[in-house]
Amino acid sequence: MFLRGVGGVAAGIAATSLTACGTGSSRSVGSGGKSSKTLVVRDSGGTYGEANQKAIYEPFTKETGIQVKVVNIAYAQMLAQIKQGRPQFDVIDDSMADYVLFKKEDATEELDFDRLKNFKNAGIAKSLVTSNAVGKNYWASVMAYRTDAFGGKKPSSWADFWDTGSFKGNRALQALDADYPELEFALLADGVAPDQLYPLDVDRAFRVLDEIKGSVRKFWDTGALPGVLLGRKEVVASSVWHGRLDALIKGGAPLAYQWNGARRQSNAWGIPKGASNLDAAYQLIDFSLRPEVQAAYAELYPMAPTVPAAYKKLSTTAAENLASSPGHLESGFDLDVEWWIKNQDAVSKRWQEWTHA
Secondary structure (H helix, E strand, O other): OHHHOOOOOOOOOOOOOOOOOOOOOOOOOOOOOOOOOEEEEEOOOHHHHHHHHHHHHHHHHHHHOOEEEEEOOOHHHHHHHHHOOOOOOOEEEEEHHHHHHHHHOOOEOOOOHHHOHHHOOOOOOHHHEEOOEEEEEEEEEEEEEEOOOOOOOOOOOHHHHHOOOOOOOOEEEEOOOOOOOOHHHHHHHOOOOHHHOOOOOHHHHHHHHHHHHHHEEEEEOOOOHHHHHHHOOOOOEEEEEOOOOHHHHHOOOOEEEEEEEEEEEEEEEEOEOOOOOHHHHHHHHHHHOOHHHHHHHHHHOOOEEOOHHHHHHOOHHHHOOOOOOHHHHHHOEEOOHHHHHHHHHHHHHHHHHHHHO
16 A cells, blocks of 8 residues: 555655665764764655755754654564664654554554644644644645546546546546555545545445446556556546656646545654654654744645645745645545544455456
8 A cells, every 4th residue: 555655756655665775773973063862763765755854854953963864664664673662763754544553553652742842833633633643744646637638628526537428538546556445536526525525435435436447447556657647648537646747747748636636645753662862853843843844845845734834935836736735625635544444454355356346
């Protein structure tokens, strides 16, 4: 699943199956005389990690003197180290879904929000705050389409995606190997309101999926594939991880995103049980929740701020292309992590049977 790790623009948005490629967790790096402490952060690397480096870690080090070292390790390896009582990292940057699993394993600290001064007035959505995690940034799955495919018409909803009469052509949807199946999009296409999606009516969703199955050319399993399929005109519309088409669009490809009904997910900060540098861990998390830091990150990488005030500091161009912009918040919805973790085995089994029928 994508939540378990696939790369690309979202290279690491939640890469819990990425191979470890960090530099270890030695705390002996110097810091220009201000402090000899090194904070070890687990993130998922790639261009996502590069944005963390430029927008968060480097300015944090400049302000505090605390060096930041990064490790890129999988969920299973993180859990094993914590269970052994010797985590080689002090802060975790991971998908909100994994914090539900960490919680069940008693593997993360219960956060002391009084130590996060910037959190108090940040206005972070309640769905992105749990006892062991605080939302860091949003990403979303959205519809993408070829702008030259429908005679000037533009699909404006998942109902249009399902309407293969008015919007003719092949479709693509996400495979189980990439992320949770897109049952929500089927229900939205069938008229369910975004705020009435959960608990998902699984039977209804599969009935609606039956209607479009014959037009689905491909169930894509990597983040790059929708762009390839659209670029080759093998499909005219596809679900896609937002951001994956940015380079193609900037290069002049006749592609566009459709944000209505976007399925949002988020990454969050947490602290492993047994972290060596607890104070510094809280300092880094608190630093990252400043509006200007959130804005700096979003200018570099198309994952959206969780702190609304960051939008006042963003360029219009960047703000319009983010999952938590005011307009996109209204037209999209947050994936219910708890529901999916509880039901993923049953839904996955049914999805496998459906796709192979």
